[in-house]
Amino acid sequence: MFIPTLKESPADSEVISHKLMVRAGMIRQLAAGIYSTLPLGLRVLRKVEQIVREEMNRIGGQEVFMPSVQPAELWMESGRWSLYGKELLRIRDRHDREFCYGPTHEEVITDIVRKEIKSYRQLPALFYQIQTKFRDEVRPRFGIMRGREFMMKDAYSFHVSEDSARETYQDMIDAYSNIFRRCGLDFKMVEADTGTIGGHHSHEFVVLADSGEDAIGFCDSCDYASNMEKAAARAPAPPANPEEPAPLKEVSTPNKKTVEEVSRFLGVSPQKILKTIVFETDAGLVAGLVRGDRQVNPIKLKNLIGCEWLHPAEEKAIAEKTQAPRGFVGPVKLPIKIYADPEVPLPRNMVAGANKMDAHYTGVQAGRDFSIEKTGDIRMVEEGEPCPKCDRGRYKIRRGIEVGHIFILGTKYSAPLKAQYLDAQGKENAMVMGCYGVGVGRTAAAAIEQNHDEKGIVWPLPIAPFQAVVIPVNYAVDAVKDASDKTYDTLWSLGVETLLDDRSDRLGVKFNDADLIGIPLQIVIGPKNLESGKIEIKTRKTNQSGLHDFPDVLQKIPEMLKGL
RNA sequence: CGGGAUGUAGCGCAGUUUGGUAGCGCACUUCGUUCGGGACGAAGGGGCCGGAGGUUCGAAUCCUCUCAUCCCGACCA
Numbered sequence: 001m002f003i004p005t006l007k008e009s010p011a012d013s014e015v016i017s018h019k020l021m022v023r024a025g026m027i028r029q030l031a032a033g034i035y036s037t038l039p040l041g042l043r044v045l046r047k048v049e050q051i052v053r054e055e056m057n058r059i060g061g062q063e064v065f066m067p068s069v070q071p072a073e074l075w076m077e078s079g080r081w082s083l084y085g086k087e088l089l090r091i092r093d094r095h096d097r098e099f100c101y102g103p104t105h106e107e108v109i110t111d112i113v114r115k116e117i118k119s120y121r122q123l124p125a126l127f128y129q130i131q132t133k134f135r136d137e138v139r140p141r142f143g144i145m146r147g148r149e150f151m152m153k154d155a156y157s158f159h160v161s162e163d164s165a166r167e168t169y170q171d172m173i174d175a176y177s178n179i180f181r182r183c184g185l186d187f188k189m190v191e192a193d194t195g196t197i198g199g200h201h202s203h204e205f206v207v208l209a210d211s212g213e214d215a216i217g218f219c220d221s222c223d224y225a226s227n228m229e230k231a232a233a234r235a236p237a238p239p240a241n242p243e244e245p246a247p248l249k250e251v252s253t254p255n256k257k258t259v260e261e262v263s264r265f266l267g268v269s270p271q272k273i274l275k276t277i278v279f280e281t282d283a284g285l286v287a288g289l290v291r292g293d294r295q296v297n298p299i300k301l302k303n304l305i306g307c308e309w310l311h312p313a314e315e316k317a318i319a320e321k322t323q324a325p326r327g328f329v330g331p332v333k334l335p336i337k338i339y340a341d342p343e344v345p346l347p348r349n350m351v352a353g354a355n356k357m358d359a360h361y362t363g364v365q366a367g368r369d370f371s372i373e374k375t376g377d378i379r380m381v382e383e384g385e386p387c388p389k390c391d392r393g394r395y396k397i398r399r400g401i402e403v404g405h406i407f408i409l410g411t412k413y414s415a416p417l418k419a420q421y422l423d424a425q426g427k428e429n430a431m432v433m434g435c436y437g438v439g440v441g442r443t444a445a446a447a448i449e450q451n452h453d454e455k456g457i458v459w460p461l462p463i464a465p466f467q468a469v470v471i472p473v474n475y476a477v478d479a480v481k482d483a484s485d486k487t488y489d490t491l492w493s494l495g496v497e498t499l500l501d502d503r504s505d506r507l508g509v510k511f512n513d514a515d516l517i518g519i520p521l522q523i524v525i526g527p528k529n530l531e532s533g534k535i536e537i538k539t540r541k542t543n544q545s546g547l548h549d550f551p552d553v554l555q556k557i558p559e560m561l562k563g564l
Numbered sequence: 565c566g567g568g569a570u571g572u573a574g575c576g577c578a579g580u581u582u583g584g585u586a587g588c589g590c591a592c593u594u595c596g597u598u599c600g601g602g603a604c605g606a607a608g609g610g611g612c613c614g615g616a617g618g619u620u621c622g623a624a625u626c627c628u629c630u631c632a633u634c635c636c637g638a639c640c641a
Contacts, residue, residue: 007590007602008576012634032633086565087640104641138565138639152641195641204641213640311638405641437641473600508601515601526600536600 001499003040005513015211017448018143020457024517033140033148040517043465044444045151048183049130051462052153052438055179059171061128061155066108068132072098074107078416089136101134106413106435109156113431114419120160123421123431124168128155130440144441145401146213151440158414159432160421165408169201172436176205176404179438183447184460187403190216191226193299194407205404207446212401217381221393228397229299231381232388235342242347246363248332254358257327259292262360266351269293274344274352274364276329278313278321278336281305285313285321288378289331289340292351295380304339304376328353331370332361340372341379401446402439409433457518458541461564466499468557469519471510473526475502483535483550484525490554496561515540520564521557525550539564 002025009019012029021027026041037045053063072090075081081088081100089101102108109127117125130153140148155172159165173189180187185207192204204227206216218225226232256262263270273292278285279301286305288296302310315326321336322329330353331338344350345366352364366372387393411430413419420428444463451458461467468491472484484500491498499519501510514522522545524536529547537553538545541564548556 004574006575011570011576014635029633085639133641135641139635139637141634146640154641402641407641435641439641506599506601506603508599508603511601513602524600528600 001039003513003517004038005516013143015142015145015449016452017145017211017445020448020452020516021143021445024457027144029143033137033146035144035147035149040465041444044459044463045440047463047465048440048443049151049153051179051182052130052440055175055182056126056128056153056155058178059126059168059175061126064109064112064127064129066102066105066112066129066131068102068134069099070102070105070108072100074111074417075100078107078110078413080107087135087137089134102131103133103135104435104437105129105131105154106156106409106433107417110413110417110419110433113158114414114417117158117419117431118421120421120423124157124159124164126155126157126168128153128436142211142213143445145445147441150442153438153440155436157434157436158419159434160423160429162408162410162432165432165434166201169406169408169434172406172434173203176406176436176438180205180207180403180443182462183443184451184462185403185443185447186450188216188218188225188400190218191230192405193227193229193303200410201408203406204402205406206400207403207443207450208398208400209446209449210399211449212399214400214402215397216400217395217397219387219390219393220396222387222390224387224389224393228380229297231395233341233377233379233381234386234388235377236346239346239348243349245347245365245368246349248364248369249362250354250359251362252358253328253360256358256360257325262351263292266360266362268351268362272348272350274331274350276331276334276353278318278329279310280313280317281307281310283307285317285336286310286373287329287331287334287336287338289338289344289372290379291341291343294341294343297378297380300376301339301378304374304378322355324353324355325357328355328357328359330355330361330364331366332364334370337373338370339378340366340375341377342375343379345372345375401442401449403443403446404436404438406436407434409435452518455512456516459518459520461520461561464518464520466497466519467561468496468521468523469499469501469514469517470523470525471501471507471514473507473524475504477527479530480525480527483530486551487523487525487535487554490551491557494554494558496557521561 004025006023010022013019025038027035027037029035072081091099133152134149137148140146157168187205187207190204190206192202194202215228217228217231256265259270259273270292275290275292277288277296288301290296350364351360351362354361381395383397385395414431414433419431423429448457470484470487472480475481488498488500520540522538533550534547535550536545537548
């Protein structure tokens, strides 16, 4: 088998899974975020795929295979042709017709279903596929973990009702839990924002790893867990001793722009300063107001406003509306809508920018000095703060790799694409949809992140490319060759996927490569042990080895594997 | 898309400051000796120094442009 291992990691790799996949001869890079999968790597992907298939089939999923190249019209119909942005790789054919390389397949599956499924009697329906997707990521990185082209399982369900969708959603939760458990992963299911896919109910499956790109918050006491995009803050308790309202007063704060500078200059704690961040949105400029020691969570803010998009406003746009440079913006007499965190309107005297250069107000009171358009949780939560769900828990914040994401979409696609069914009363309704993704390559990479040591990969048995590797000490010695070949053949006949290292390299090379590619069981066959009828069996994970009778032990190997 | 860095043999790198026609380690080929944890010796093969243009008698080296890749940030199922 072609397994081009490397002693040194390529210079352009950063995370451990990327280094090890390249070193183990699983993948090679072709362009930024685009990888070829070599034989060993493919065997792992196929293992993950097979587990996914089994779990999808178990809950009634039917496998399909949809085109990777999709016509623009379909995307225009759903509205995403203009919404999706540069991440969508757009291409033209020879007739100058527009297409895209599919980043996901809601449009295509919905097109199939709207044409073929007409009656409530045909619902619910659940389809899935395992396909290569392309998303033209701004910055691909971390090897196969954040590639532009990647293998993904995507599933789509169609229902007559929200309740029905929720049933399938629950099935998916079970299936996904099985998938990631079977892949040997330590994962968490967390509440998530729906992002550009849309919908209103969503969970991510996240593998805890320091190299992960997602931050997640979870309770150290109950089962609450959420992506930091969404992690809820517990409603603030009103202060025990409300402060006597002080008059609004302007104070000079020359060149004090940051919360920290103002806090030090005026001798007030950051908690008593109002942080005013101006955002540009499709609904115009808005201000997000949080306590000085907090951070605005733009996604929560966007959801509170109910707008399509939002980003921090340019200095120029701020100046036009407020006559104040950044750092001196405040809510008092601010001519734009104010959205505030619940910590803001508590009865306290606050400090805020005076909307003019080098000045702040003290004694600011929400309600009296400015009015709030809408109050809601719009801040980032922090490590150690109280859990929003239970009374005892505290937030923990960790990084993780998103390996699965499930959504209830509602009618976001079925309505514009007119995927309708006739109900029992003969009335037309839009189907309720759900969609469910698993990053296949990312799951394999995540498994490496969680299962490796200084020598290389330590594959969990279910996704190991092979279960055993036969290492002849010297394949040129007839007795060793015969015993090795016999072991190899016997193991395959016993259903053990086995690799035979028949290279003429020195033993050390073979051992090191075997450790690197992480096959769970190493079977070492050498002339000395063979003379006394023994072979050596070593487990990769524990590095423990023992001598066993040859060939009798071969029959016991399937049993030994079960114990791993 | 902003900031930073790097492109020299299959891989990892030196050489660039101070211009003189390319080197080291690993890998590869051949021979010999080795052979239970990345062997040793000898002899070899392989690079128009990312690309284009310019300066110069002469450019891997200096200048301009360009492309690629990586890192940080912004963004993101």
